[in-house]
Amino acid sequence: MxxxxxxxxxxxxxxxxxxxxxxxxxxxxxxxxxxxxxxxxxxxxxxxxxxxxxxxxxxxxxxxxxxxxxxxxxxxxxxxxxxxxxxxxxxxxxxxxxxxxxxxxxxxxxxxxxPRSLPFAEGLAGVHVLRTVDDSHSLRSEIDGATRAVVVGAGFIGCEVAASLTTRGLEVTVVEPAPAPMAVALGEKVGNMVGRILTDRGIEVRTGIGVTGLPSENGKVTGVELSDGTVLPADIVVLGIGxxxxxxxxxxxxxxxxxxxxxxxxxxxxxxxxxxxxxxxxxxxxxxxxxxxxxxxxxxxxxxxxxxxxxxxxxxGVVVENPRPAVAYFWSDQFEVKIQALGHPSGEDDVHVVLEEDGKFVVYYSRDGIFTAVVGAGKPAAVMKMRAKLLVQTQISDLLG
Ligand SMILES: Cc1cc2nc3c(=O)[nH]c(=O)nc-3n(C[C@H](O)[C@H](O)[C@H](O)COP(=O)(O)OP(=O)(O)OC[C@H]3O[C@@H](n4cnc5c(N)ncnc54)[C@H](O)[C@@H]3O)c2cc1C
Missing domain, CATH: 3.50.50.60 (FAD/NAD(P)-binding domain)
Known part of the structure; x- marks a missing residue:
């Protein structure tokens, strides 16, 4: 056998x-x-x-x-x-x-x-990471007894957690050392557009600042100390730092x-x-x-x-004849808004905002004049219809008209 x-x-x-x-x-x-x-x-x-x-x-x-x-x-x-x-x-x-x-x-x-943690988070109650269902249940179990949460890191998981905790009635601050939320994945300009989805719904977003400590009492976190010396009070701290x-x-x-x-x-x-x-x-x-x-x-x-x-x-040993070509895709749901990315958005590419209205947007990315990615918020059809254009070399000028 x-x-x-x-x-x-x-x-x-x-x-x-x-x-x-x-x-x-x-x-x-x-x-x-x-x-x-x-x-x-x-x-x-x-x-x-x-x-x-x-x-x-x-x-x-x-x-x-x-x-x-x-x-x-x-x-x-x-x-x-x-x-x-x-x-x-x-x-x-x-x-x-x-x-x-x-x-x-x-x-x-x-x-x-x-998930990564911070050295000074070791053993502190009230500090969470999020990778497993047990992590999610553990964080969820503390929401009812809490008023304020700080989310450290504004990547896509940090932004989603901030949105969900706000939906559950907490006052939420997001702290991020980069100049904008999701800046690593989407670049600064589009990251700021995502940031407005959060700030429009009451989340405070503090960018360009690091975390230097987690004050605590009796082994339970009480806040987040920032690199400018500010202390943000918090009953719950979520680390979304990669x-x-x-x-x-x-x-x-x-x-x-x-x-x-x-x-x-x-x-x-x-x-x-x-x-x-x-x-x-x-x-x-x-x-x-x-x-x-x-x-x-x-x-x-x-x-x-x-x-x-x-x-x-x-x-x-299965050989697929004419496989359907893949185009990189990811999504993130923040509040009721679905953010979608097709292709390879990069902060180093040129960014072209083709639509921005009522908190929704569509953005094209290009490098050396060639279309590289589309990112949309609340605009699924406008994103998905660009798939074919990403499979071939498309001049961005042809798309912008
Ligand atoms: C909170 C969260 C939200 C997300 N949201 C989105 C989203 O909106 N859009 C999107 O595109 N992607 C999202 N993702 C990413 C997506 O879920 C992951 O890309 C996907 O789950 C990865 O699958 P995987 O099989 O590589 O790893 P996993 O699904 O993480 O599975 C790995 C498994 O291996 C087990 N394991 C590890 N070591 C060992 C070992 N030594 N022996 C035995 N078992 C082991 C782990 O316990 C785990 O169960 C999200 C991820 C998280 C955590």
Whole structure:
């Protein structure tokens, strides 16, 4: 009997790749291993509907999916080591218990990210990060007893959390060292347009300023100290200051990592192959090369889905004739506004505001006269119709008329 295909990480990437493998006709053993106690669930709702209390958890597959598809789902199980020569992994219960060795024919790594913290946040009650459903429930459980929250970091998760906490009635301040919210992803000008979605709805946004301390009393945070000496009172502090790839279990495996200057994570080719035979990686933890050989690591939902399908095909040797070309996409929901980005927006590109009215906007990006991305807020049709223009070299002048 041949060894199983083993997937490490029972999140979006893990759930998609087992589904894709079965859909492509793979009938052998499949083992999906996840550290958390839950079957794969969706993370985007954690900062939105789960945090405001509309939902508890959004599972990615129906309960019977794993049994019906003969997928050996092992939750609460941690992978601690990989022996690429022996084609085995070591697993142990996430809490206590004996370790075990499992053989693989192919191994897929989709272990995602761990949120960053601040050194002075260690052990303080009232300080939160947001990556797991337990994180979201823990933050949610403190909302009713709180009045003021400070969100440190105005990336897309920080902005969404600020919106959700405001919806739940808290007074919210967002603190961000960059000159505008979401400036890393969208550039300063569009970041400021996103910032107005927040400020128009009562959130105070303080940009260009750092955090130097978290005052506390009896082990519970009471505020956020800023680099200009101001102290913002807070019952709840949420750290949205980025995440790092989960790769600790790779120590000693010899699997090549990507350089930090290109985003770090597990170095892969354009179909998810790592430097070790029969080992693949995908999703937030993986740093793939594009068709031109340029490496990057992406932390968005749609990218995981596209990579899972490519990894399943690569493992099974399926060749897709005329694959639908991919265009990078992500979205963020802040209050009732859906922000969407197609293509690769960059703060270094030229920005052309083609529509701005009633808090909604559409912006095109260009580099050297070529259209590179579209970002919209509350304008889904205007964004999505630009997909075809991003698949070919389009002169921005042709779009602006
Ligand atoms: C709060 C939040 C909101 C988001 N909102 C959006 C959005 O609006 N739009 C968008 O495009 N994207 C959004 N995303 C991003 C999107 O959810 C991620 O890109 C996606 O979940 C990544 O999937 P993944 O499989 O790579 O990792 P994950 O879904 O994180 O799964 C990784 C799993 O691996 C497990 N694991 C780690 N180490 C081990 C180990 N050693 N052994 C066993 N298991 C292990 C982890 O516990 C985890 O369950 C959001 C993410 C978060 C956290």
């Amino acid at each position: 041949s060894a199983a295909i083993v997937i490490v990480g029972a999140g979006l990437g893990g759930a998609r790749v087992v589904d894709d493998l079965r859909s492509e006709g793979y009938e052998g053993d499949l083992i999906l291993i996840g550290k958390e106690d839950y079957a794969p669930y969706d993370r985007p709702p954690l900062s939105k509907s789960v945090l405001v209390g509309e939902q508890d958890r959004v599972d990615l597959k129906p309960d019977d999916f794993y049994v019906e598809n003969k997928i050996d789902l092992r939750t609460g199980t941690l992978v601690t080591a990989i022996d690429t020569a022996a084609h085995t992994i070591t697993v142990q219960p996430a809490v206590g218990g004996e370790s075990e060795t499992i053989a693989y024919s192919s191994l897929v790594l989709s272990t995602g990210l761990a 995440s790092t790839p989960v790769i600790d279990y790779l120590d000693g495996s010899g699997i090549e990592l990507a350089d930090r200057t290109v985003g770090g994570g597990i170095a892969c080719d354009s179909e998810g192959r790592t430097s070790a035979p029969d080992v693949y990686a995908l999703g937030d933890v993986a740093n793939w090369k594009d068709a031109a050989g340029v490496p990057s690591r992406v932390e968005h939902w749609n990218n995981v889905v596209e990579q899972a399908s490519k990894v399943a095909n690569a493992i099974l």
